[in-house]
Structure formats: structure tokens, C-alpha cells
Amino acid sequence: MESFNLDKQRVPRHIAIIMDGNGRWATQKGKDRSYGHQAGVDTVRRITSECVRLGVEYLTLYTFSTENWNRPETEVAALMGLVLSSLEDEIFMKNNVRFRVIGDMSRLPETVQQKLRETELHTEKNSAMTMVVALSYSSRWEITEATKRIATKVQSGEIAINDITEEMLSQNMETSFMPDPELLIRTGGEQRISNYLLWQIAYSELYFCDTFWPDFNEEDLHKAIADYQGRQRRFGKTEAQVENECNS
Numbered sequence: 001m002e003s004f005n006l007d008k009q010r011v012p013r014h015i016a017i018i019m020d021g022n023g024r025w026a027t028q029k030g031k032d033r034s035y036g037h038q039a040g041v042d043t044v045r046r047i048t049s050e051c052v053r054l055g056v057e058y059l060t061l062y063t064f065s066t067e068n069w070n071r072p073e074t075e076v077a078a079l080m081g082l083v084l085s086s087l088e089d090e091i092f093m094k095n096n097v098r099f100r101v102i103g104d105m106s107r108l109p110e111t112v113q114q115k116l117r118e119t120e121l122h123t124e125k126n127s128a129m130t131m132v133v134a135l136s137y138s139s140r141w142e143i144t145e146a147t148k149r150i151a152t153k154v155q156s157g158e159i160a161i162n163d164i165t166e167e168m169l170s171q172n173m174e175t176s177f178m179p180d181p182e183l184l185i186r187t188g189g190e191q192r193i194s195n196y197l198l199w200q201i202a203y204s205e206l207y208f209c210d211t212f213w214p215d216f217n218e219e220d221l222h223k224a225i226a227d228y229q230g231r232q233r234r235f236g237k238t239e240a241q242v243e244n245e246c247n248s
Contacts, residue, residue, distance in 0.1 A: 004226035006054070012182035012228060014058040015051065016197055016204070019044070021188030021212030023075075034078040039214035041086045050218045052095045052129045054225070058178045059131050062196050066104065066138040080112055083135065087119045096128035102174035103137030130178065137174070139198035146172035175200055183228045185221075187213045205231055 019040055026036030044061065051059045064079060092099050099119045108116075116135070149172045153159045159168075170176060180200040184193075189210040193201070207224045209216075 004222045006222060006225055007229055008055060010229050011054050011056060011225060013056070014060070014179050014181045014183075015056055015225075016060040016062070016181035016184045016201070017047075018062045018184070018186040018188075018194060018196055019213040019216075020186055020190055022214060024188065025212035025214045033075055034082070036212075036214060037079060037082055041082060041089075043214055043216055044086070045089065045091050046218065047216065047221055048091055048097060048129075048131055049095055050221055052097065057129055058181075059129060060102075060134060060175075060178075060181065060197070061131070062134045062137070062194070064103075064135050064137070065195060066107075066136060066141055067195065069107065069136070080109055083112055084115055087115050092119070092123045092126060092131070096126045097123065098126040098130045099123045100130055100132045100177070101135055102132060102142075103135045104141060105136065107136045132175075132178065134196065138195045140195055142174050143169075143199055145174075170199070173199060180204065182233075183207060183224065185209070185224050187211050187216050187220075203233070205233065 022036035022040040023033040024036070025039065026033050029035070048059060063083070068079075069076065087099075091097065099122075101116050101120065105113050105116070146169055150159075150164060150168060154161055154164075175197070180202070181197065181204045184197070184201050184204045185207045186192075187209055189208075191208045197204075205228050207227055209220065209224070211220055
């Protein structure tokens with residue numbers, strides 16, 4: 001399904017997705033919100049497989065934010081159960097996908113924490129792609145925690161204040177094991193970042209679509225990547241400078 005004539009040499013190395021619209025999708029169908037979250041898991045399976053096929057190296061999915069703890073207890077409980085059941089899926093081994101998780105694990109039920117650790121360990125040798133799940137995650141929390149770690153090193157005399165660099169801050173983030181996203185996709189019609197990877201998306205291309213996450217398919221993914229490939233990434237340089245570098 002290469003309906004958008006994608007350039008396989010320019011597929012983003014790292015795609016981050018805000019999977020929005022599960023609850024609204026279910027409500028429109030007269031179903032409970034948990035029905036939408038279950039349908040969203042099916043979409044994760046399809047999009048993960050397609051990202052592997054396209055050669056994406058890292059796929060980061062915003063699954064549950066720290067703000068989501070404020071949702072009704074029944075919905076939170078259903079989401080935690082869904083996390084457990086989705087980790088039973090064989091998609092990781094079938095697609096040679098490594099699983100990683102970022103976020104404040106201490107707030108999760110112990111059964112969920114244990115299953116996350118087991119899945120990370122079980123898939124650590126898989127090499128086709130790394131799927132990263134942002135769970136109980138917020139970017140402000142992440143930046144705060146990274147700042148605390150660096151401040152502790154300054155306080156102990158391990159480093160001086162002038163030793164602190166952007167690179168050091170990146171190395172103390174939850175995402176230190178992977179490159180920053182080239183493309184951030186948000187489904188569901190909202191056009192905001194919602195406290196997601198604020199440090200890491202400084203130069204990411206942003207793509208918003210109205211499609212609810214359960215309806216987001218391989219063709220929608222191709223459309224987002226095609227849109228990304230049609231943009232010029234300048235990183236502060238002029239258009240002429242970028243064109244000269246490409247031609248040299």
C-alpha cells in the first residue's frame with residue numbers, strides 16, 4: 001500500500017504518536033469509552049507492523065499521561081487492565097520489536113509494573129524496531145526529574161554548574177536511549193502537544209489529523225509520512241543554505 005509514493009530513504013527514523021480519540025470514537029457509536037480503548041489497541045498492532053515494514057526504527061506512543069490519573073476510576077482501571085492484556089500480544093516477537101517504557105512507574109499497580117519489566121526483558125534482543133510506550137508520563141515531570149538528577153550531581157561536587165549542557169540534560173531524560181522524533185503525529189482533531197516530549201520535539205515536524213485513533217490506518221500513516229517528506233527541515237538555517245547543502 002504505497003499510495004503516496006513514499007521515499008523509503010527518507011522515512012522518519014523516529015515517529016511519536018499522540019493516540020487521541022478513543023473515547024469519543026466509542027461515544028459516537030453508543031459504546032462505553034473502554035470499548036474505544038480496546039479498538040485503539042488493535043490500531044497499535046496494525047500501525048506497529050506497518051512501521052516495521054517501512055523501516056521506522058523507533059515508535060513512541062503516548063498511552064497514558066500523568067493527567068489521565070484524574071479520569072474516572074472505572075476508566076483508569078479498565079486502561080490498566082488493557083495494558084496488561086495488550087502486553088500478552090505476540091506482536092513484539094512476531095515483528096522482532098523491542099519494547100521499552102517511559103514514565104513514572106511508581107504510580108502504576110505492581111502487577112502492571114511487573115508485566116512491563118518482564119516484557120522489556122523478554123524483547124530486549126529484538127532488533128527490527130523499538131516500540132516505546134509513554135505510560136504515566138508527562139514531559140514536565142520528566143524535565144523536573146532530570147533537573148533533580150543534575151542538581152544532585154552539582155550538590156555533591158561531581159560536576160560544576162558550567163558543566164551543564166543541553167546534551168547533559170538530554171542524557172538525563174527518560175528518552176536518553178533513542179534519538180529525538182523527526183515526526184510527531186496527533187490523531188483526533190486536537191492541535192496541541194499535551195505535555196508530551198516537550199524537550200525532544202524541539203525540531204520535530206508536527207502533523208495533526210481529524211481521524212480518531214481507532215480509525216487511523218496504514219494509509220493514514222503513509223499520508224502523514226508523505227506530508228513530512230514534502231517539508232524542508234531547516235533547523236534555523238535559510239532555505240538557500242539547506243538547498244546548497246543538499247546539492248553539494
